[in-house]
Amino acid sequence: MKLGRKRKNMGGIPTASMSDVAFLLLIFFLTTTKFDIKKGLGLVLPPASQQSESTKKVKIDDKNITKIQISNEGLVMVNKEQIPIAELESMIRKIVKSNADMVISLKSDRMSAYENMVIVLDKLQAAGAEKISLSTN
């Protein structure tokens, strides 16, 4: 009589390839991950006119307003005086330092490029201006 040799069945999950699987997944996530951090210039808009009817309107003295205008071609004017963009930051810094209540009114031409507004807004924030209002011509 022929006796069959009994094979011992090992009851375990093979874990030798575990690190291979881990590395494979790791490489997948490493290559697909995109750290999508949003960065930008923050601003708070004034409430709409219907809403502000209930609230008290505050009148600002003319001496507490600095008017900045951006023309169609991207030229910048501060209180109707044209200045180069490179000098804007230092100029606004001086104005804000001399008067803490100063409101900067940024008026941009409707046909002006959006980029011009962002550049000026960036300079204003760099100069420490906190009260900025946006409007259009």
Next chain:
Amino acid sequence: MAKIQKKTKASTEIPNASMSDIAFLLLIFFMVSTVFVKEKGLDVVLPKAMEIEKIPRSHSATIYVDRSNTISIDDLAVEIPQIYGIMLKKKELDFNLIACFRTDKKTTYGYMADIMKQLRDADVLRVSFEAKLGS
């Protein structure tokens, strides 16, 4: 009698027993931090700025505006008058909503002013203009 010292053989192999631990640790990090982009948006060239700050992702609603003045919110092309209704709904869901503009630098400002008017009407007053770091 001289004492014979037992020679200790220094191992020259790098221990790799903890290799899978490291791999799993990194794997978990990337799995947790990965954010799959939900919206495709529009193809825009962002303007550059220096004073940029982080925008909290959880409260932001992105408004795409490309150079041909196409507006997209949640991957849907919208017209200016529709923005009021969309943003009003979003504001109801999240009181601290920030409207995040992802606008092409060549877009005309008048168009942006019209969008901002809609935002003001919808009482979404916190806005952010996305920009790339640079001057």
